Amino acid sequence: MSREGAGLRTAMVIDFHTHIMPEWVRREREHYANIDACFATLYANPKAKLATAEELLASMDEASVDISVALNIGWTSHDMCVRTNDYLLEAASLHPNRLIPFCALQPTSASRAVEELQRCAESGARGIGELRPDIQGFSLADGPLLSPIVEIAVARQMIILTHVSEPVGHTYAGKGIVTPEQPYRFAAEFPQAVLVCAHWGGGLPFYSLMPEVRETLSNVYFDTAATQYLYDPAIFSVVGGIVGPDRILFGSDYPLTSQKRATKEMDKAELSPDIRQLIAGGNAMRLLSHGGTRFERA
Numbered sequence: 001m002s003r004e005g006a007g008l009r010t011a012m013v014i015d016f017h018t019h020i021m022p023e024w025v026r027r028e029r030e031h032y033a034n035i036d037a038c039f040a041t042l043y044a045n046p047k048a049k050l051a052t053a054e055e056l057l058a059s060m061d062e063a064s065v066d067i068s069v070a071l072n073i074g075w076t077s078h079d080m081c082v083r084t085n086d087y088l089l090e091a092a093s094l095h096p097n098r099l100i101p102f103c104a105l106q107p108t109s110a111s112r113a114v115e116e117l118q119r120c121a122e123s124g125a126r127g128i129g130e131l132r133p134d135i136q137g138f139s140l141a142d143g144p145l146l147s148p149i150v151e152i153a154v155a156r157q158m159i160i161l162t163h164v165s166e167p168v169g170h171t172y173a174g175k176g177i178v179t180p181e182q183p184y185r186f187a188a189e190f191p192q193a194v195l196v197c198a199h200w201g202g203g204l205p206f207y208s209l210m211p212e213v214r215e216t217l218s219n220v221y222f223d224t225a226a227t228q229y230l231y232d233p234a235i236f237s238v239v240g241g242i243v244g245p246d247r248i249l250f251g252s253d254y255p256l257t258s259q260k261r262a263t264k265e266m267d268k269a270e271l272s273p274d275i276r277q278l279i280a281g282g283n284a285m286r287l288l289s290h291g292g293t294r295f296e297r298a
Contacts, residue, residue, distance in 0.1 A: 107138050165177065217243070
């Protein structure tokens with residue numbers, strides 16, 4: 001069903017965690033898996049889905065998603081960050097009311113990463129991500145390395161989104177070892193930065209029951225990407241009760257899972273209409289508006 005066919009809703013649905021790739025990457029999947037560790041981790045398996053901007057837009061129409069944050073991945077190669085950032089920026093420029101681009105950075109590239117962030121910011125990127133510190137060879141606790149990047153992000157009101165994984169539980173492709181202590185140390189080092197921790201922060205919200213952790217995480221948000229593979233639907237109300245529903249951002253992790261399935265997973269939580277509205281799009285709209293993003297239905 002198209003968005004027009006579904007009718008206009010009173011509140012927007014914003015998917016804060018999707019990934020798109022240019023067609024030339026999909027055509028040469030094996031080549032890029034051989035030269036880049038992050039791409040190999042996520043997509044070396046030919047069954048792992050890759051999606052273009054056009055396919056994401058079709059998914060959004062089917063799932064009645066108004067806007068998607070289009071993330072890159074944590075390429076280990078600076079040059080691949082640049083090339084794929086160009087694709088995301090171009091896609092967003094063609095669909096400004098539907099796609100919001102975040103750019104890939106390889107922080108270990110130092111001055112080149114800073115230059116790329118400035119270039120992407122001037123071209124419309126609203127954030128950085130999805131960072132993969134464990135694969136890209138750095139730590140979120142490395143203040144000296146990240147300080148020049150964070151300084152620009154804060155000045156330009158950009159959002160930083162990082163992968164976070166659970167220190168316990170089952171293993172899965174791409175889980176990694178970016179466990180909750182890393183984003184916690186980042187938040188302590190850079191309290192002015194807006195940080196989004198993917199996949200419910202690997203359990204980091206639960207530590208907010210400690211007063212000092214709650215204070216440190218006051219500028220940290222948590223997306224719901226891949227919920228069905230990780231948690232019982234009760235995670236929505238549990239985390240909402242600990243950190244507040246205003247700190248949760250709906251995310252699907254498309255194309256790992258369909259956006260339609262992700263919204264159905266959220267519905268299983270049986271949230272009140274007001275809280276569902278916050279998580280489905282209200283929080284994202286507020287967060288992105290701080291950087292000047294205007295929201296209009298296409």
